[in-house]
Amino acid sequence: MNQLQCHRIQSLQVLVEPKDREATWDAVEVYFQCISECDLNDRECTISCTRQLRDAS
Structure with a gap:
């Protein structure tokens, strides 16, 4: 990791309350919790969990 990347990471950490x-x-x-309840082959379930995570942020 170069110095600029380190600075960016430090800056992001400061911005998070x-x-x-x-x-x-x-x-x-x-x-x-959601993803652990999905069948490994159930793509719709994993997509749903991912959407929930994305929408929460």
């Missing part, structure tokens, strides 16, 4: 970070992790947790 603790409450927003918590909401993001909550959405990720819900996503993993």
Whole structure:
């Protein structure tokens, strides 16, 4: 990782409020719960879980 990339990552971390970070992790947790209930071959289920995660952010 070069210096510019490191700076960008640090800048992004500063912009995320603790409450927003918590909401993001909550959405990720819900996503993993959802995806774990999907059959591995059920593409519609996995797409639905992904949409829920995307819409939560």
